[in-house]
Amino acid sequence: xxxxIFPEVDTTLYFASGSKNTGLDExxxxxxxxxxxxTNVKVSRILMKFDLDxxxxxxxxxxxxxxxxxxxxxxxxxxxxxxxxxxxxxPISQSWVSGEGFEGDIPVTQEGASWDYRTGYNDEIYxxxxxxxxxxxxxxxxxxxxxxxxxxxxxxxxxxxxxxxVVNKWLNETYPNEGFILKRSGxxxxxxxxxxxxxxxxxxxxxxxxxxxxxxxxxFPPKLEVEWYDTTWNTGSLNPLSSTNLEDLVFYMxxxxxxxxxxxxxxxxxxxxxxxxxxxxxxTASEYITSKYLPSGSLANIGGDGAYYSVIDDQTGDxxxxxxxxxxxSCDSTGNYFNVWMDGFQSExxxxxxxxxxxxxxxxxxxxxxxxxxxxxxxxx
Numbered sequence: 001x002x003x004x005i006f007p008e009v010d011t012t013l014y015f016a017s018g019s020k021n022t023g024l025d026e027x028x029x030x031x032x033x034x035x036x037x038x039t040n041v042k043v044s045r046i047l048m049k050f051d052l053d054x055x056x057x058x059x060x061x062x063x064x065x066x067x068x069x070x071x072x073x074x075x076x077x078x079x080x081x082x083x084x085x086x087x088x089x090x091p092i093s094q095s096w097v098s099g100e101g102f103e104g105d106i107p108v109t110q111e112g113a114s115w116d117y118r119t120g121y122n123d124e125i126y127x128x129x130x131x132x133x134x135x136x137x138x139x140x141x142x143x144x145x146x147x148x149x150x151x152x153x154x155x156x157x158x159x160x161x162x163x164x165x166v167v168n169k170w171l172n173e174t175y176p177n178e179g180f181i182l183k184r185s186g187x188x189x190x191x192x193x194x195x196x197x198x199x200x201x202x203x204x205x206x207x208x209x210x211x212x213x214x215x216x217x218x219x220f221p222p223k224l225e226v227e228w229y230d231t232t233w234n235t236g237s238l239n240p241l242s243s244t245n246l247e248d249l250v251f252y253m254x255x256x257x258x259x260x261x262x263x264x265x266x267x268x269x270x271x272x273x274x275x276x277x278x279x280x281x282x283x284t285a286s287e288y289i290t291s292k293y294l295p296s297g298s299l300a301n302i303g304g305d306g307a308y309y310s311v312i313d314d315q316t317g318d319x320x321x322x323x324x325x326x327x328x329x330s331c332d333s334t335g336n337y338f339n340v341w342m343d344g345f346q347s348e349x350x351x352x353x354x355x356x357x358x359x360x361x362x363x364x365x366x367x368x369x370x371x372x373x374x375x376x377x378x379x380x381x
Contacts, residue, residue, distance in 0.1 A: 001064075001230040002311075002326045003055065004072075004223045004344035007214045009098035009179075010048040011113055013139055015188055019121040021099035021112035026216045027076050030087060030182060030209040038203025041196055043188045045139055046211075047096060047113055049179030050224045056171055067228040068325070069167040071148065071180065073159040073211040074220035080207035085199060086151045087159070087209065088185060090142035091166045092178040094118055094127060115139050139188070140181045143169075148180075152209075159211070160225070167224075219316065219346060227326035229299045236333025241292045243367075245274035246359045251371040253353065259378045262347040270294075270307070270329065270336050272357065291335040295359045297328045304361035309338050314350040314376055323356050345379045352376040 011023040016033070031044040048071075058064045071089055097119045099112010110121035116138065119125045127138035148163035163180065170177040184206070186198015199206060212220040241249070254269035272294045297306020307329040311321040321327055329338045345351065353375040360366045 001228055001339060001341070002321045002344065003226040003341055004320075005050050005052070005055065005226070006221055006223050007048050008051050010046065010214050010222065011098050012103070013045045013047065013113065013115045014042075014103075015044065015115050015139060016042040017108060017114075018116035019110045019114045020103070020105075020108040021101035021110060021114050021120065022103045023098035023112050024100055024215055025103050026213055028211050028213040028222075030184065032184070032200065032206045032208065034203065034205065038205075041188055041201060041203070043139075043184070043200055046182040047092065047098075047140060047179060048182065048222060049092075049177070052167070052170065052177055052224075055226055059171060064226070064228050064230075067164075067226050068162065069164045070225040070227065071159065071161045071163045071222070072225055073161075073222045075158050076210045076212045076216075076220075078208060078210050080205070081152065081209065083204070083206055084151065084153045085206055086149050086185065087161070087182055089148040089161055089163050089166060089180040089182050090144060091146065091169060091175045092181050093141045093143050093175070095176075095178055096140075113140075139183075142181045143175055146175075163224075219313070219349065227324070229325050229328070230339065231297070231299075231328045231330045233296050233331050234333065235293050235331050238291055238293050238331075238333065238335065241272055241274065241294060243359065243365065245292070246272075246295070246357065246367055246369075248275045249273070249357065249369060250275050251355060251357065251369075252373070253375050256353075256375055256377060258376075259380050260342050262342050262345065262379050262381055264342045266340050266342065267337050268309075268340060268353075269334075270309075270338070270355070272307070272336070293331045294329065294336050294357060296331065297358075299325065301361070302328070303358075305358050307336060308356045308358075310354045310356070311340070312352050312354060314352045320345070320351065342379050347379050347381045350376055350378050 010028055012028045014020055028046045033042045096113040101109025112120050118127055127141050146165040146169045148161045150161040169175045184200040186200040188196045188201045214221045249272050251272050294307040295305045302325050308323040309327050310323050329336050355371040357369045
């Protein structure tokens with residue numbers, strides 16, 4: 001199963017303008033700007049927070065077990081990314097306010113989180129104590145023991161970062177949920193106090209990561225993806241499809257509707273059958289409608305035998321739910337099925353299901369088949 005949560009707030013912190021707030025910008029960015037000689041390094045970092053109360057309640061009551069969490073962010077015209085490099089997501093250690101500014105505001109908006117302040121210039125609430133020598137140019141405070149990371153090899157791409165270690169710390173209340181801070185490794189340093197270090201603070205030109213924010217008018221706002229294994233397998237008196245059946249398989253969905261409400265939770269039924277069933281005179285029911293079950297899969301063998309579903313944005317072709325741990329199809333005494341919670345999808349958009357059936361994995365008789373027969377639907381308000 002997959003469930004998606006969109007951020008409550010996000011903003012970019014700019015080293016070069018310590019009190020600027022950009023909480024309403026349509027993009028968020030991790031910059032690294034400097035002079036041509038590698039001096040005067042200026043960077044930015046991203047703050048982002050999600051409301052996790054609903055998911056945490058489902059984990060606590062056992063509805064969801066052993067979930068994985070992925071932070072998804074989408075490329076918005078990055079600049080000069082030329083090196084293999086990594087981004088990191090750490091848990092923020094203090095509360096903050098998003099604010100109502102834009103990067104291009106003149107004069108700058110100073111209400112809300114900035115590089116220097118947690119809640120705004122007028123409140124004078126710094127990221128650290130004002131008595132500290134590091135009270136200025138702080139750029140957020142965060143815990144470093146747990147974090148997520150993702151490598152980017154010679155270019156940029158949409159990000160799907162595993163942040164499970166961080167979210168689990170929030171779940172067990174080791175840390176308060178104040179959201180993520182996203183940055184490069186190291187530190188830009190404090191002017192006149194210490195030199196920079198790591199990818200963030202050295203004199204290597206690394207370019208600028210630019211992503212869509214929650215305020216974007218596109219279909220690509222950030223989201224936190226929750227993925228867990230919810231597959232059950234109880235075939236009852238059903239018979240399996242034989243290896244011969246699977247070589248020439250007809251695959252279809254039962255009763256898929258053109259629209260589903262955005263708050264609905266749907267059990268979808270799927271059926272596979274041999275293309276030319278052998279006629280049985282002892283069975284009065286049509287062999288064309290007799291249910292048989294697809295290959296079973298397991299958590300220990302994800303990617304191997306089993307039937308999987310995927311969800312695709314029908315307009316852009318973007319993969320919303322990939323084949324994997326959270327998309328293995330189940331079975332009960334009626335036949336094969338899978339569950340989808342529509343409230344994790346953006347409404348007023350069209351999506352489609354695609355399917356993969358694997359049998360005989362890791363043998364010379366392995367068969368992998370894909371089925372895309374215009375299984376489309378729309379999520380509506």
